[in-house]
Amino acid sequence: MDRIEKVINGEYDNHMMPFLWMHGEERNVIKDYLEKIAGCGMGAVCLESRPYEAFLEEPWWKDLEFITGECERLGMDVWILDDKHFPTGYAAGMIEERYPQLRKMYLTVRSLDFVGPKKNGRILLKWLKTDRPNIMNVGAEKPELCDSDCGETQVLGVLAARKSGDREIDEESILFLPYEEEKGILKWDIPEGEWSVFLLSATYQGGEAATEGYLNPLQREAAEVLLETVYVPHYERLKEKFGTVIKGFFSDEPRLGNAKGPDASIGRYEMPLPWKPGMERELAAELDLSEQELMKRLLLLFLGDSAGAHEIRYQYMDFISRMYSENFSNVIGNWCTERGIEYIGHVIEDNNAHARLGYGAGHFFKSMSGQDMSGIDVVLHQLMPRQNRHMFKSFTSTGWDGEFFTFGLARLGASLGHLDPRKKGRTMCEVFGAYGWAEGLKLMKWITDHMVANGVNYFVPHAFSMKDFPDLDCPPHLYAHGNNPEFTYLNILSEYTNRLGFLLSGGKHGGNTGLLYHAEAEWSGNYMLFQKPARVMSENQIEFDILSADMLTQSRTVGGGQIVVNGQKFCSLIVPYAQRLPEKLIKSLVRLGENGLNILFIDELPEALSEKGGDIGLLNKLHSISRVCTLQELPEKLEGETDRLITDREVPYLRYYHYFHEDGEIFLLFNEDLYENLNVHVTFPTDQPLHGYAPMENRRVDLPREGEGYSITLAKGELMVLYTNTAEEKETKVGNVLSQAAVFEAVNAFSLKNQHWTVEVGKGLGGPKQQIWEFDSLPDLDRISELEDFSGELIYRTEFSSCLEQMSLVIEEVNEIAEVHLNGISVGRRISYPYAFDLTGYSIGGKNVLEIRVVNNLGRYRKDYLSQFIVMEPLGITGDVVLYSRRNDLIEEG
Structure with missing residues (x-):
């Protein structure tokens, strides 16, 4: 396969564009960071004001000119986050300052309850136009309702309905009542019984406090303000870089913002609803209703469980999700297309918000319509190993929906990337952010593998912060001015990710x-x-x-x-x-x-x-041609040509992804479990012979066939690629490294656990500067008080004697990066399982000197707030260290 040949030869493109957080740093700092990012295998940056106080002012432009020049020198691409600070929609403060009429607007309903009959009733409604004043705080009462409190609120209609319960109404009794708004008085002959009077208003008051003053994404003019404020000045200042060094803009978490949080499901959550000026006329025309009749139906957005209530909720959500798509996403995307650049980013998908109001944008597919890649993000511990069944507590008080983040999010994003022609098969994920310093490369690789195994092929690592270390803003930070001890090994993850992204692009x-x-x-x-x-x-x-x-x-x-x-x-x-x-x-x-x-x-x-008024006969037709099954029955009911693996047992943590190129197929397998190895016999949906490729080592591996399938062995968190090939392959080296998960035909195993070991403290933070300990066996370093807060490098050394040339070394458990040297020569580096190293060609007859350099993350040293949600691993090597050989020859202690 052509793409396999290319990745083995190092001929692959960039699939990583990390955030570079800008605050107004000195040029030497910016230059150093760009060089470090390029040097670790990432070929692009996404510039983010975090915030940059002089955003859109001369210092910003000078820094961008410097950065684009440096990136051109380094062969890097540039993306630009499209606002002064996230989330997108602030428009650098311009909406609130100059265009207040384009702020988010809401439909609200407030009510009063009365009992009739009462002729010539007079009801004071002016107070329903605003939030209730604080009359219970003595000395802070407002003597009278100020015009400023309700002057921006437009009454759409006054309704009344007979009560049928505590918060229930008789929907057939809804009345539209004439109301003299300038007097603030409703004159009404109240019929007999209990009645609720409702005031429907369009207002700028309320909504999510964090995005108060943000643009209204339902109004095209609001998106145009964002363009004129942010996009156009960048284009005018850096036009010659557009489409070359500058690839495009990134929108971060724009939203409807009518309520805080992900639970704002229409009809199930009490909240104001997104609105825009004149929407009552547009919606009435679309539904072929008079405005008075529409007002009656709008009340059911907030109350009721009838077919009519569900109908208007569907119609409302369908309308505003289209308005978001047409008047925000498409407006920005089309502007970028016309100038030869691309528009990417993501909305908030958290806990099912993608189909809701509040944090959501109404409908995931529609909200991303103008973007040139599909986009999602995982932050704040949303995706964690085995946290896949229930809500689990983390940074948020309500917790995260583990089932959504494990089985929904990545596949949702990738499906849009696959099926929307505009996306060209590309799906981006913002990854790693705000997990805390206890997130190291092992967890980052696992998150990456999860995304890749679901079809994600572009990544925005979060983040490189140029603030002085330690920056408290949402760690971990990937470089941290050289203080992150794992940065030296970040290129391993970057190159691995780029290889996989390249393999899973350009096909179907x-x-x-x-x-x-x-x-x-x-x-x-x-x-x-x-x-x-x-x-x-x-x-x-x-x-x-x-x-x-x-x-x-x-x-x-x-x-x-x-x-x-x-x-x-x-x-x-x-x-x-x-x-x-x-x-x-x-x-x-x-x-x-x-x-x-x-x-x-x-x-x-x-x-x-x-x-309500649809063709019911359609349901009868549908029932006659469809089948019903339970979730448990689903696998057996999927018949015929279903693309699936056949396994010899249930393997719930085995993930499968199938991808086609013109000259072959790729079958990607991932053991998503970080707790147990996996051994399984698999039959693939192809008659072609399969070859193996190890993306971490970047080489082919032997894959002997057994019967109709293959015996697959994957270590904890290990990913492998199998592929067919329609073209004749060139001869390249085939690897056969002993895996930790399955010792290949090994007839001799020799544990080094009870050897004499020395442990030396290398570069790090929170420990002694220079210290060497000697031990009669592999030590438990957590017992050493001087290392209680240590993050950095530990150097293990021992010796063994052997007459073997073919052998492998396996470290069963280590926290969390291991680099092996044998006889002074580097054998290899591993950032996750399997910690297996081929010593062939490095071992010599007689005494061999083994050195294992172990590096952990900064969680142990920093003990930051966000790290409390991750179980920290013990220090250093905590499992056995074993030598395996193919021959029954003696390996002895040195």
Whole structure:
């Protein structure tokens, strides 16, 4: 395969563009950091004001001119984060300062309860236009409601409805009432019974406090202010660099921002709703309603559980998610395209926010429509080994949804990258940020492998901070002015990531099972999160992509009941449980099912359409051509040409990713478990012979066939690549390093645990400057009080005698980087399992001097706030150190 040949020869491109945080540092510091980033194998930077107080002022432009010049010299690309500080939408303060009418606007409802009958009732409503004054704080009362408190609030309508419970109304009784807003008085003959009076308003008050004064992403004019404020000045100042050194802009976590947090699911969470001026007219026209009738329906955005309530919630969410796409994402993306650059970034996906309001942007697929790569991020311990079943407590008070972050997020992002032609098969993930200094290269590699095994092929490491060490802002920092002891080994991860990114680019994803994105179902009633079936398929090595409703309605059918989306074929579609689905989607499902697509609904078929007045007959047709199964039954119900692995036992931590190039196929396997090794016999969905490639060592490996499949051995957290080849391969070196997970045909094992060892303190922080200890066996260094706070390098030395030339060394457990020298020559470096080293060609007859340099992360020294959420490993080598040989020859203690 051509791409395998190229990576082995070092001919691959860059897939890493780390954040470089700018605060106004000196040029020598900037130059040093750029050289360090380039030197560790990262061929781009994403510049972020964190904040840079003179952003968009002359010092900023001078620094950018210097940086682009240096990057041109170093062969690096430049991306620019598009605001003075994250999240995107602040527009460098310009919205609040000059365009307050383009701030986020909200639809609110406030109510009062009354009892009738009462003729000629007069109800004071002016106070409902603003937040309740603090009348209980003696001495701080407002004597009267100020005009400034409610002058920016527009009353859209006054409604009344008969109460049917504590917070329930009789929806058939809703009345639209005339109201003289200038007087602030409602005049109404109250009918008999208990009634609620509601004031619907459009206001700039409320919403998420952290993004107060931010732009309204539903208004095109607001996005244009961001362009004029940030994008255009960069273009005018650095036009000659655009499309060459400057690759584009990065939006970081823009959002609807009507509420704080990820739980803002329409109809389930009390909150103001995103709005824009005149939206009542646009929405009424789209729904073919009078504005008075629309007002009655808008009340049901906040109250009720009827079909009508779910209908308007679906219609509202569909509308605003399109407005976000058309008036924010596409406006920026098209501007960039016209100038020969690209637009990338990500929204907030956390805890299912991607299909919601608040932190979300309404609909993941629509929110990313204008971007040239799909994009996601993992920060703050959201993705952790084995934290994949429940909510787990970490930095946030509510915790993280482990099932979403493990089985949903990466596959969601990669599916958009696969299926949207604009993305060109590219998916970016912002990684490593705010895990604390206890996150070292071992965990970073595991996060990278998880992403790659789900289809992510570009990475934005978070981050390089140029502030003086220690910068308290969201560590770890990858260089930290040379204070991060693991920086010396960062190039191992960078080159490994670039190789994998290159291998999984330029082709097509192989998954032929589709999984419906659940957003419309969530807006319309009861629903199942898409990660539920995603988990089942992942744990059963079934390849799949997540499809939006729009992708299905726009898909075309081909022979054999298959559908095609952006050139990728699907033979089955999984629909998570949905009480209701939109009529246009149901029509598409009927069309696709009648053409032979295998459609599986989880648990139940839809009971209704999202729209009340839709064609109910469509449901009957759908029921006749679809099947229903439980999550547990799903693997066996996926028949025919399903892209999956056949294993000799259940292996829930084995991840599988299938990728096609013109001259062959790639099968990527990853043992996602960092606690146990994995041994399994696998049959692959191909008749072609498979070859092995070890991306960490960058060489081919032997892969003998056993029957119809292959016996696969993966160490904890190990990833391997298998591939077919339609072209004749060149002769290249084939490696066969002894793995920690399976000692290959070894007939002799010799433990060095009880040897005489010396341990020397190398460069580091928090320990003695120079110290050498001697031990009769491998020591427990946690017992040494002088090393309680040590982060840095420890040098282990011992000797052994052997007449063997072919042998390997395995370190069972070490924290967390190991570099082995034998007889003064470097044998290799490992940043994660397997810590296995081929000593062939380095060992000599007689006495051999073994040196193992061990480096840990800064968590032990810094003990920072964010590191409390990661279990810190013990210091140094904590498992056995074993020599393996193929021959039964004697290895002796030195």
